[in-house]
Structure formats: C-alpha cells, structure tokens
Amino acid sequence: MIRKLLRRVFSRGKPDAASQPPHEPALIPVERHGIRREAISPGALKTVTRMQEAGFKAFVVGGAVRDLLAGITPKDYDIATNATPDEVRNLFRRSRIIGRRFQIVHVMSGPETLEVSTFRAGSGEEGATKDEHGRILRDNIFGSQQEDAGRRDFTVNALYYDPATETIVDFHHGVADLQQKTLRMIGDPRARYREDPVRMLRAARLSAKLGLTLDPACKAPIREMAVLLENVPVARLFDEMLKLLLSGHAVACLKQLRDEGLHHGLLPLLDVILEQPMGERFVWLSLANTDERVRAGKPVSPGFLFATLLWHEVLATWEARKKEGDASIPALFEAMNEVLDTQAEKLAITRRIASDIKDIWLLQPRFDANTGKRPLRVLEQPRFRAGYDFLLLRAESGEVPMALAHWWTSFMEADPEERMVLLQPESPGTKKPRRRRRKPSGSEAAPEEAGNLRAESGE
Numbered sequence: 001m002i003r004k005l006l007r008r009v010f011s012r013g014k015p016d017a018a019s020q021p022p023h024e025p026a027l028i029p030v031e032r033h034g035i036r037r038e039a040i041s042p043g044a045l046k047t048v049t050r051m052q053e054a055g056f057k058a059f060v061v062g063g064a065v066r067d068l069l070a071g072i073t074p075k076d077y078d079i080a081t082n083a084t085p086d087e088v089r090n091l092f093r094r095s096r097i098i099g100r101r102f103q104i105v106h107v108m109s110g111p112e113t114l115e116v117s118t119f120r121a122g123s124g125e126e127g128a129t130k131d132e133h134g135r136i137l138r139d140n141i142f143g144s145q146q147e148d149a150g151r152r153d154f155t156v157n158a159l160y161y162d163p164a165t166e167t168i169v170d171f172h173h174g175v176a177d178l179q180q181k182t183l184r185m186i187g188d189p190r191a192r193y194r195e196d197p198v199r200m201l202r203a204a205r206l207s208a209k210l211g212l213t214l215d216p217a218c219k220a221p222i223r224e225m226a227v228l229l230e231n232v233p234v235a236r237l238f239d240e241m242l243k244l245l246l247s248g249h250a251v252a253c254l255k256q257l258r259d260e261g262l263h264h265g266l267l268p269l270l271d272v273i274l275e276q277p278m279g280e281r282f283v284w285l286s287l288a289n290t291d292e293r294v295r296a297g298k299p300v301s302p303g304f305l306f307a308t309l310l311w312h313e314v315l316a317t318w319e320a321r322k323k324e325g326d327a328s329i330p331a332l333f334e335a336m337n338e339v340l341d342t343q344a345e346k347l348a349i350t351r352r353i354a355s356d357i358k359d360i361w362l363l364q365p366r367f368d369a370n371t372g373k374r375p376l377r378v379l380e381q382p383r384f385r386a387g388y389d390f391l392l393l394r395a396e397s398g399e400v401p402m403a404l405a406h407w408w409t410s411f412m413e414a415d416p417e418e419r420m421v422l423l424q425p426e427s428p429g430t431k432k433p434r435r436r437r438r439k440p441s442g443s444e445a446a447p448e449e450a451g452n453l454r455a456e457s458g459e
C-alpha cells in the first residue's frame with residue numbers, strides 16, 4: 001500500500017510524467033490568438049466540421065496551429081480526433097487508412113490530403129516498446145486528448161484548434177511559449193530525446209524555422225546525447241534531413257545544427273556540407289538558392305539539391321582518379337559511384353534520386369563545349385534544365401567562368417538561326433555573350449521556370 005502511494009507520489013514528481021499534466025487545459029479564445037476559422041484550409045475546415053457533426057471530437061493540431069500563430073502559412077494540416085481510424089474511414093468516401101504500426105487516415109478533400117490521427121497515449125511506461133537505449137519502437141495505443149498532447153514533442157506543437165468555436169486548447173502553455181519565442185520540450189528533455197533522438201534534429205529545425213530560442217533545459221543535453229542519433233533507422237534520418245533541407249530555412253537550420261554540435265560524425269552528408277573546404281561557397285549558395293525557391297513556392301527536386309551538396313566530393317575524387325591516369329569520363333563515373341556509395345551507407349538516397357543526381361553531374365563536362373554540334377544535343381537532354389541551373393551555381397561560386405554560363409543562357413534562349421551563329425567558333429557569343437534577358441548572378445540566379453525541377457519531395 002505504502003509502496004504504491006510512494007510510487008504515485010514519485011511518478012507525479014517526475015518531469016516526464018508530462019503525459020499527465022496536473023492542470024486542465026487552457027481554452028484560449030480567438031480574441032487572444034486571432035486565428036479565424038477562414039484562416040485554415042478549406043479541406044481542413046470541411047473535414048473537422050464533418051467529423052464534429054458526426055458527434056466526434058476533432059481539431060486541427062500540431063504544426064499547422066503553430067505556424068498560423070507564428071504568421072506562417074502551414075504546408076499541410078494534421079487533424080486529431082477521438083474517432084477510430086475505421087470510424088473516420090466510414091465518414092469520408094475519399095479516404096484510406098495507412099500505416100501498419102499506427103493507423104492514420106488520409107482524407108482527400110479537393111486537392112488537399114488531410115492526415116487524421118486518433119488521440120494516442122504516448123511515451124508513458126505502458127504500451128511503449130523500447131530498444132536497449134530507451135528509444136521507443138512502438139507506441140500504438142489510443143488515448144485521451146490529454147495523453148495525446150503529452151506525447152507530442154514541444155509545447156508549441158501540442159495546440160489543438162477548434163474551428164467551430166475558434167478556440168485553442170492548450171495543455172502545455174504552448175501559446176505563451178510561442179509568444180515568448182521559446183521552444184520548450186514537454187516533459188524531461190533527456191527522457192524525450194532518449195525515447196526519440198530525432199527530436200534533437202527537430203529542435204534545431206523548428207527553432208531555426210520559427211526563429212525560436214531553445215529553452216536551456218532543451219538545449220543542454222543535446223551535445224552529449226547527439227550520439228544516440230546513430231541508433232535511428234537510416235530512412236527516418238533521411239526523411240528528417242530532407243525536411244530540413246527543403247524547409248525554406250536550410251541555411252539557418254544547418255547553422256543551428258552546427259551550433260548544437262549535431263552535425264559531427266553523425267550524418268556523412270552533413271560532414272560533407274559543413275566541413276567542405278573548397279566547396280563551402282558553392283554549398284551555401286545552393287542552399288540559399290533552394291531556400292529562396294521554397295519560399296517563393298517554386299518546386300525543388302531532392303536530386304538537384306543532393307547533386308549540389310555532393311558535387312565537390314565528386315570533383316575531388318574525379319581529380320584524384322584523373323591524376324592516377326584514368327581517362328576523364330570513366331574517372332567521372334567512378335567518382336560519382338564512389339561518392340554515392342559512401343552516402344548510401346548512411347542515407348537512403350533512393351534509386352530514382354541517385355539517377356537524377358548522376359544525370360545532372362554527367363551533363364557538367366558536356367557544357368564545356370560551345371562550338372560544333374554537341375551543344376545542340378546537350379540542349380535535347382531530358383535533364384538539361386536542371387543541369388543548366390547547376391552550371392549557373394558553379395559559375396556563381398567561381399568554379400567555371402561566368403562567360404560560359406552566359407553563353408549557355410544565350411544559346412538556350414536563342415531561336416534556331418541565332419543558335420547556328422552562336423555555334424561558330426569565331427562567334428562573338430562564344431567569347432563575349434550578348435546581353436542576357438536573365439542574369440545568372442546574385443539572387444536572380446534562381447531559374448524562373450520549373451523546367452526539369454519538378455516537385456519530388458514526396459518520394
């Protein structure tokens with residue numbers, strides 16, 4: 001009896017008993033947070049309303065509420081409910097249940113896909129299977145809304161918005177933290193990082209994206225716990241890296257990772273990016289360029305991004321091979337494979353992405369020729385546009401002469417007759433290009449059209 005009582009008292013005192021917060025949630029009215037129901041996407045509004053009309057609890061939750069409060073347009077909407085996946089599925093004709101480990105429902109509404117998940121009990125002792133480092137392998141038990149809030153990572157991510165009343169349900173003072181620009185972990189940060197080390201990367205990414213300061217308790221253990229990331233499955237790390245790099249804040253995120261000591265020896269790709277002596281300018285330029293595209297709502301392909309991040313590794317390996325006496329193009333093939341193989345050990349670069357990357361790299365030596373018939377064939381390559389954008393970055397970083405990039409801009413924009421003139425060896429265009437319509441320098445280097453850069457981040 002006494003032991004039971006003691007256990008209860010102690011477990012209440014433990015900070016990671018956050019899944020059972022002592023207080024009732026704060027109900028924050030629209031006058032205080034300012035999010036009108038029209039601010040959420042039509043699909044999210046329709047889906048939540050439909051579920052509520054059917055008698056269930058339903059809220060917009062997580063990143064979307066946080067972003068709206070911070071004045072950022074959410075990129076997608078998550079919905080949390082007390083309905084089971086089957087009940088949700090039965091409500092919406094255009095919906096499907098996904099996930100084996102923990103089922104969620106994708107509800108299609110117009111062009112949107114809403115992710116609907118049932119309230120889940122989280123990191124508590126029961127129901128969660130952990131590995132020998134304490135990393136949660138499974139936590140697939142339905143729970144109350146309060147438990148659902150407690151298993152989320154940061155206070156600003158545990159906000160529930162009810163469009164019917166325009167109220168925010170706030171279990172962990174997330175609204176106040178956001179107003180004070182603080183990223184705070186729910187519960188004991190050490191315990192929460194142990195359960196899921198990816199939260200360290202999320203801390204870096206979200207603080208950079210939202211301009212939040214990491215709460216000292218949240219920041220302090222990261223350096224020492226960073227090694228736990230080694231136990232995280234490769235595919236999950238890759239997803240997180242992709243999110244980070246395509247967040248529109250890649251430059252800020254990577255600086256934050258470096259500051260937190262999260263980059264070293266963990267992900268070879270990060271080592272490459274942040275510790276590359278000669279390609280540093282090229283890499284930061286490419287990340288800044290990606291950020292700009294993402295923020296302008298333009299598509300970015302992971303293949304293009306990784307091609308830029310790994311390029312100077314390829315260049316160095318290529319050079320070494322040529323010095324050993326290999327012919328140029330076979331040496332390039334070997335260098336490409338070597339660099340991609342090294343990365344593939346840690347990162348799950350899909351075959352499709354790897355083939356995009358190679359296409360872009362292989363086009364680069366072909367840009368060197370700007371006379372004769374060869375440039376016309378280059379122009380016909382399916383990945384020409386991506387290869388050309390890549391060339392612009394190389395020129396901007398000083399790796400190849402700007403005049404070469406200018407020549408290709410003129411050549412690409414010229415009509416067939418003009419092209420023939422440009423291809424003459426004595427053509428003024430081969431040396432001094434005519435005025436371009438688009439400047440491949442400075443911030444305008446980002447290509448205007450999507451071209452070959454299709455949105456493929458969903459891979």
Ligand code: ATP
Nearest residue numbers: 061062063064078151152153157158196198199243
């Ligand atoms: P964004 O979509 O902008 O990248 P997000 O916070 O919405 O950020 P998601 O991966 O979409 O990130 O996750 C949705 C929500 O699920 C989060 O807001 C958070 O409440 C919860 N969540 C996500 N990952 C974790 C995690 N590793 N641990 C605990 N909760 C998490």
Ligand code: MG
Nearest residue numbers: 062063064076
């Ligand atoms: Mg999200």
